[in-house]
Amino acid sequence: MTHNPLLLLLLDSSGRSSELVKALQKKDLALAVVRSEAEARRWLDENQCQAILLAVSSLQPHGSFLSDLQDVVSSVAVIVAASDPSVKDAVVALQAGVIDYLEAPVSDSRLDAALDKAGVSRRVSSPDPVPVKAGKGCSAIIGNSSAMRQVFSLIKKVCDAETTVLVRGESGTGKELIAQALHYEGVRGAGPFVPVNCGAIPGELLESELFGHEKGAFTHAIRTRLGRFELANGGTVFLDEISEMSPMLQVKLLRVLQEKEFERIGGTKTISSDFRVIAATNRDLEQEVQAGRFREDLYYRLNVIPIEAPPLRERLQDIPLLVEHFVARFNRLRKKKIKGVADEVMVRFAHYAWPGNVRELENMLERMVILAGSDVLSVADLPERLLEAGTVPVERFEELPVQGFFLNEVLADFEKRLILQALEQTDWVKNRAAKLLNVNRTTLIEKMKRFKLASSSAEA
Ligand SMILES: Nc1ncnc2c1ncn2[C@@H]1O[C@H](COP(=O)(O)OP(=O)(O)O)[C@@H](O)[C@H]1O
Numbered sequence: 001m002t003h004n005p006l007l008l009l010l011l012d013s014s015g016r017s018s019e020l021v022k023a024l025q026k027k028d029l030a031l032a033v034v035r036s037e038a039e040a041r042r043w044l045d046e047n048q049c050q051a052i053l054l055a056v057s058s059l060q061p062h063g064s065f066l067s068d069l070q071d072v073v074s075s076v077a078v079i080v081a082a083s084d085p086s087v088k089d090a091v092v093a094l095q096a097g098v099i100d101y102l103e104a105p106v107s108d109s110r111l112d113a114a115l116d117k118a119g120v121s122r123r124v125s126s127p128d129p130v131p132v133k134a135g136k137g138c139s140a141i142i143g144n145s146s147a148m149r150q151v152f153s154l155i156k157k158v159c160d161a162e163t164t165v166l167v168r169g170e171s172g173t174g175k176e177l178i179a180q181a182l183h184y185e186g187v188r189g190a191g192p193f194v195p196v197n198c199g200a201i202p203g204e205l206l207e208s209e210l211f212g213h214e215k216g217a218f219t220h221a222i223r224t225r226l227g228r229f230e231l232a233n234g235g236t237v238f239l240d241e242i243s244e245m246s247p248m249l250q251v252k253l254l255r256v257l258q259e260k261e262f263e264r265i266g267g268t269k270t271i272s273s274d275f276r277v278i279a280a281t282n283r284d285l286e287q288e289v290q291a292g293r294f295r296e297d298l299y300y301r302l303n304v305i306p307i308e309a310p311p312l313r314e315r316l317q318d319i320p321l322l323v324e325h326f327v328a329r330f331n332r333l334r335k336k337k338i339k340g341v342a343d344e345v346m347v348r349f350a351h352y353a354w355p356g357n358v359r360e361l362e363n364m365l366e367r368m369v370i371l372a373g374s375d376v377l378s379v380a381d382l383p384e385r386l387l388e389a390g391t392v393p394v395e396r397f398e399e400l401p402v403q404g405f406f407l408n409e410v411l412a413d414f415e416k417r418l419i420l421q422a423l424e425q426t427d428w429v430k431n432r433a434a435k436l437l438n439v440n441r442t443t444l445i446e447k448m449k450r451f452k453l454a455s456s457s458a459e460a
């Protein structure tokens with residue numbers, strides 16, 4: 001069960017409420033956001049709160065809703081923030097028992113006073129601006145490379161939009177962090193962020209996770225369960241590993257995306273929920289579409305705004321910042337006092353291809369911090385694979401990493417791959433391969449020995 005929000009916020013469509021949402025976010029309130037009277041009514045049917053804040057342009061159109069509130073939830077304090085305030089409005093508010101009538105934009109002290117009056121407890125606001133949801137926005141994503149700066153600027157551009165975003169990138173590149181930043185930096189940031197890993201939950205379970213089920217819908221459904229789409233009302237659903245979703249669920253998802261309405265499994269009542277969808281994939285979805293494993297219509301529906309999470313090997317410049325960040329974090333978590341890494345370690349890092357991306361770097365540093373023999377991490381603390389030669393293909397070095405790199409090893413790797421190509425093109429006939437490369441046959445054989453190159457059929 002999720003705990004009951006203390007404050008229900010009704011945002012009407014006047015579109016000037018993002019300031020207010022941001023101010024409330026900073027107060028660390030339990031907050032639920034709805035965007036229409038109908039939605040508020042439905043929410044109040046099933047949930048409880050201490051206070052309701054109506055952020056509307058004017059109260060006039062909400063008169064009957066206000067008087068209904070007095071009947072339905074008379075114990076709940078109602079605050080109004082009107083962006084188009086009037087004396088007439090203020091009188092309506094007073095008569096309807098509203099405890100505070102604010103004029104938007106609302107100053108922080110006025111907002112605090114109103115919340116106090118309404119008995120809404122919260123974290124005391126500090127004079128410093130509090131970072132978005134304790135560092136879950138862009139500030140949680142470390143990186144200063146041009147690739148990452150592009151990601152940040154895209155996040156800022158689309159965080160307030162309602163459009164679906166598809167975050168693409170290899171595993172460990174920070175797709176979930178990007179999804180969180182989109183949520184917490186945007187107007188929905190005060191609402192829930194609900195992640196679902198479609199690859200980790202078996203098909204039948206995933207359906208009931210997403211849609212919920214009614215009591216008795218199937219053997220183990222002993223009580224009604226709300227689905228993630230319902231729990232994400234006013235917030236964001238993060239569908240991770242979307243390519244793993246079964247064809248049957250893909251159809252259902254498409255319908256939900258189009259209509260924002262669905263039924264719980266075994267239910268007939270239509271449930272509507274206001275959520276934004278952010279999806280992520282580490283697969284090539286176009287290829288999945290081509291292969292008939294992913295619906296084309298769903299692909300277009302999800303891919304409205306694609307954000308690419310760049311692999312770490314394409315932004316090696318970010319490594320020193322990431323290292324500093326993770327060393328500081330693991331010092332804190334593991335009660336260590338590691339000062340940093342030796343220069344040579346940094347050079348090795350810049351030379352490695354990082355198939356597991358930032359996650360691999362993070363895990364490696366955690367282990368190194370724990371096992372370190374001294375207060376500076378040295379080459380001796382590195383795992384084997386970092387000491388092997390030539391792991392970053394040379395064409396990846398569009399610009400020389402600031403930490404430098406191993407010229408000889410990079411060149412050797414380049415050479416090895418060219419020789420391998422020549423051998424493969426000539427069916428491993430050494431004479432022909434040597435001709436292709438314009439080297440002597442003996443030179444080729446020497447190099448093949450050095451690079452441990454042998455065709456699998458030759459070995460057999
Ligand atoms: N740019 C980054 N800055 C800080 N930490 C990062 C960054 N990118 C990834 N991480 C960390 O790496 C791990 C993997 O990130 P995650 O978002 O789960 O990747 P993905 O979803 O792409 O597999 C997490 O622990 C995350 O905090």
Ligand SMILES: [Mg+2]
Pocket residue numbers: 172175176240
């Ligand atoms: Mg992930």
